[in-house]
Amino acid sequence: MTIQIQHTRLPNSLQRRWSVLCLLLVALLVGSIGYVSGTSAAESSAPPGMVPVMIGTSVQGRSIEGLRMGWGPRKVVITGAIHGSEGNTAVLVQELIAHFATIQHLVPPDVSLYFLPVLNPDGLAINSRYNARGVDLNRNWDTDDWQPDTMDSAGRVRGGGGSAPFSEPETAMLATWLLDLRDQSPFPVTTVFYHSQYPPNGLVMHGSVGLSISRAFAAIVRYPASDSSTGFGAYRVTGTAPAWCGRHQIRCFEIELPTRANVSPASMLRHADAILSVLLWEQTQPDQRCFRETGMCIAGRLRSFWEQNGGLATFGLPLTRQQALDAANPGYLMQWFERARLEFHPDNPAPADVKLGRIGVEYLEQQGRDWWLFERSAPQDGCLFFPETEKNICGPFLATWQAHGLQLDGRSGITFAESLALSGLPLSDAQPETLSDGQTYLVQWFERARFELPLDPAPTDQAQISLLGTKMQVRE
Ligand SMILES: [Zn+2]
Numbered sequence: 222m223t224i225q226i227q228h229t230r231l232p233n234s235l236q237r238r239w240s241v242l243c244l245l246l247v248a249l250l251v252g253s254i255g256y257v258s259g260t261s262a263a264e265s266s267a268p269p270g271m272v273p274v275m276i277g278t279s280v281q282g283r284s285i286e287g288l289r290m291g292w293g294p295r296k297v298v299i300t301g302a303i304h305g306s307e308g309n310t311a312v313l314v315q316e317l318i319a320h321f322a323t324i325q326h327l328v329p330p331d332v333s334l335y336f337l338p339v340l341n342p343d344g345l346a347i348n349s350r351y352n353a354r355g356v357d358l359n360r361n362w363d364t365d366d367w368q369p370d371t372m373d374s375a376g377r378v379r380g381g382g383g384s385a386p387f388s389e390p391e392t393a394m395l396a397t398w399l400l401d402l403r404d405q406s407p408f409p410v411t412t413v414f415y416h417s418q419y420p421p422n423g424l425v426m427h428g429s430v431g432l433s434i435s436r437a438f439a440a441i442v443r444y445p446a447s448d449s450s451t452g453f454g455a456y457r458v459t460g461t462a463p464a465w466c467g468r469h470q471i472r473c474f475e476i477e478l479p480t481r482a483n484v485s486p487a488s489m490l491r492h493a494d495a496i497l498s499v500l501l502w503e504q505t506q507p508d509q510r511c512f513r514e515t516g517m518c519i520a521g522r523l524r525s526f527w528e529q530n531g532g533l534a535t536f537g538l539p540l541t542r543q544q545a546l547d548a549a550n551p552g553y554l555m556q557w558f559e560r561a562r563l564e565f566h567p568d569n570p571a572p573a574d575v576k577l578g579r580i581g582v583e584y585l586e587q588q589g590r591d592w593w594l595f596e597r598s599a600p601q602d603g604c605l606f607f608p609e610t611e612k613n614i615c616g617p618f619l620a621t622w623q624a625h626g627l628q629l630d631g632r633s634g635i636t637f638a639e640s641l642a643l644s645g646l647p648l649s650d651a652q653p654e655t656l657s658d659g660q661t662y663l664v665q666w667f668e669r670a671r672f673e674l675p676l677d678p679a680p681t682d683q684a685q686i687s688l689l690g691t692k693m694q695v696r697e
Contacts, residue, residue: 268322274335277394279343280353285391287337288318291328296402297500298335298412303358303462305344305351309483310415314338316489317496324493332500341391352391356383359414360460361392364468367460374455382460396465403471407511408518411499412473414462419477428463428474433541434502435474441495442488444476470514502542512538519543523556523563526575530627535643536561540694559688561669572629579668580689581648587693592648592666612647618665618672621684645669657692 267273267288276285301307301314318336321328328334339345343353350373352358357378360371363386371381387393403410411430423444427435432446439446466473476492478484484492509520517539519527527536537559546553546564554565555578562578585592600606604615605622614622626639645668654664656673663674665684672684 268318270325271318271322274337276337276398277390279341279391280389281343281346283342283346285337285340285342285394287335290321290325290334290336291330291332293329293331293333294406295329295332295408295500296335296406296410297332297496298337298399298402298410299415299496300337300340300413301415302338302342302345303340303414304416305341305347305349307350307415307417307478307481308345308348309417309478309481311338311345312483313415313478313489313492317493320489320493321496324497327497329500334496334500340395351381352389354383354389355380356389357381358389358391359416359462360458361387361389362396362460362462362465363387364460364464366464371459372456386460392462395462399466399471400469403469409511410471412462412466412471413496413499414473414475415478416475417478418480420479423479424477426463426475426477428472429467430472430474431541433544434472434499437498437502438474438476438495441498442476442491444479514538515540517542519556521554522565522567522571522575523554526563526572527558530643531625535625535627536563537688537690540690557690557694559691560686561690572627577643577669579645580693581645581667581669581671584671584689584693585648585666595649595652595666598650607646610646610648612650614647614665615651617674617682617684618651618663620682621672621686622667624683625686643669644672 271288271290274287274289276287278284299314299317301310301312304310314336315338318338321334321336341352341358343349344351344358350357355378357371357373360368360381361383367382367386369380369382369384371378373381383389383392387396399410399412411434414428423442424447425435425439425442425444426447432448436446463473463475508524509518510524511518515538519539520543523543530536539556539558541557543554543556543565546555546566552565552567556563562580564576564578566574566576568574582592595612597611598606598613599611601613601615604613605619606613622640622644623635625643626635627642629639629642630636648666648668649664651663651665651672651674653661653676655661656664661676663676663684665672671687671689673687674681674684
């Protein structure tokens, strides 16, 4: 999605005020002056329509603050200079503030947009990556992999992770503030961390937002998108903000600018476009229902279908937003769930307006396996035989197949047609397979599902229904 934006000039007085800020940041960058107090966003007058936001103070007592625009429930946070040596990120966020002041009418009314240009003011003041105590503020977060010593491009940094997770006021206060934002709203909080530098073309790392948003962002700013959630393989990163976000249902991703120089005006406008695309990405629908576990929402016909057909137990949690099924037909939507892909075809009468993707077939195709080559069987006693595919469903697999179905006739109980509509025809008989956890299972493939029965301990009387949607989204 590309949004065309006219770059309107700021009124002169406003332009002068923000230019002064930008100049100061540029001066800081080249080290010609020290940190100048009294030039913070809160103390200078904010552009009309924006209000100051205070996060806290740094080790040396400098304010960590920014501006807020809009009062909607969906929160999007744009941050710069978590590394003080990356001052061009602070300059970019300041320029974005000035630009968004002129395009406030384009910001959806259900959004609150926050700009925090400088997360590490002490480091910025002396052009240092680290805070005043020598801690890397993107290695000090409470994650599974936090380490006291860290790596950077020059090698090992003793104490770079801090004495403990959140030992630093800058990270502790930002984390608390983000958790508060999250708890104020049923919608996911999305946070962008700007970094530099990643030559020659920059980089977008998807962190905890998922590949679809980060790839769209990357396409608009014309940077490559990394398939890695954080880090870029050059050295091991630990205790990062996006890793922490992922543990707290906050959606964070990182943008590396290509160089340490200020981005061009044209590039700044592309970043503004990309941020607008994030704002529009999940525009609230009036009837949406959101899930903190994945930060995703269901709405409209896909929501009612999900709810009428067993919801969580049948399909699992939503893994993606609703997205266009087909670019040529904008009303056609699809959405991934843990066990299904639901597709909305508005031209069909209900209930045939929602179809289930044939993810069993697709998953086998992804693995390069041809189910036509699976062994065929003859009808067996006590089993359900399908002449269409020459396969039997037996025992625990049959019990599972019959116990799950769509709701087609409005009556309780699950009919053959309802089971067939949900799981589909068997593509294999039950067969032993070693799955990704290294364990061997009895596995039976269906058009829209995979059933699994552990062989050790002894088989149970119902098979498990695999989270094929989750497995396929991992490889998105
Ligand atoms: Zn950085």
